[in-house]
């Protein structure tokens with residue numbers, strides 16, 4: 001049976017799994033996920049009726065693997081290309097993956113807030129199946145989606161400043177780690193060679209300044225909402241690093 005990746009096209013979490021699949025040169029079909037409407041079907045396929053469930057999810061030869069880190073680990077066992085989690089640095093890679101998750105959780109709060117204030121971004125966030133002619137009329141659906149995400153992932157608007165701080169602290173740690181690399185590889189990598197640590201942190205930067213459209217396509221208003229101007233000003237060097245990692249390894 002063909003391997004399927006259930007994914008949200010614009011989501012950094014989904015892109016982590018997609019990148020790992022491509023790195024291992026595995027053949028798969030991407031199944032677009034529609035939040036809210038797609039959840040019941042995903043639960044049935046994953047045989048998980050309770051608790052939180054999200055994408056990416058990988059349907060692979062009878063196995064259902066939910067979560068970007070879990071998918072990357074699953075692919076290590078069946079992948080053909082060079083490992084993304086080298087034995088010698090497995091704990092370090094996991095730490096970077098966890099940091100990426102914390103930064104993306106903070107980023108989700110900031111991006112959702114910006115979308116909630118931007119009528120055009122709300123229109124862009126409607127499922128692609130919604131015809132353009134109805135998009136204006138159905139924009140309230142976007143507000144329902146925003147309320148759903150806030151409830152599901154437990155965030156509001158009170159902690160916006162704290163979320164920027166979480167991102168800034170994490171990015172300072174990334175900058176320090178890259179600067180401390182002894183080898184002069186270009187671009188620098190977090191371990192002695194390219195690994196999932198680089199993918200995870202490259203994607204954490206998606207909520208500071210999104211990567212080029214050829215990698216993750218975003219409408220102009222959504223792109224605006226995924227950008228955090230203050231952080232971008234402070235961490236432009238890391239965006240350059242991320243772009244170089246993409247250009248070299250994606």
Ligand SMILES: N[C@@H](CCC(=O)N[C@@H](CS)C(=O)NCC(=O)O)C(=O)O
Nearest residue numbers: 008011013035036054055056067068
């Ligand atoms: N820890 C999970 C987080 C995944 C996640 O947050 N997914 C979100 C963004 S793509 C999602 O599924 N949103 C739609 C929904 O929850 O319905 C992972 O790494 O895969």
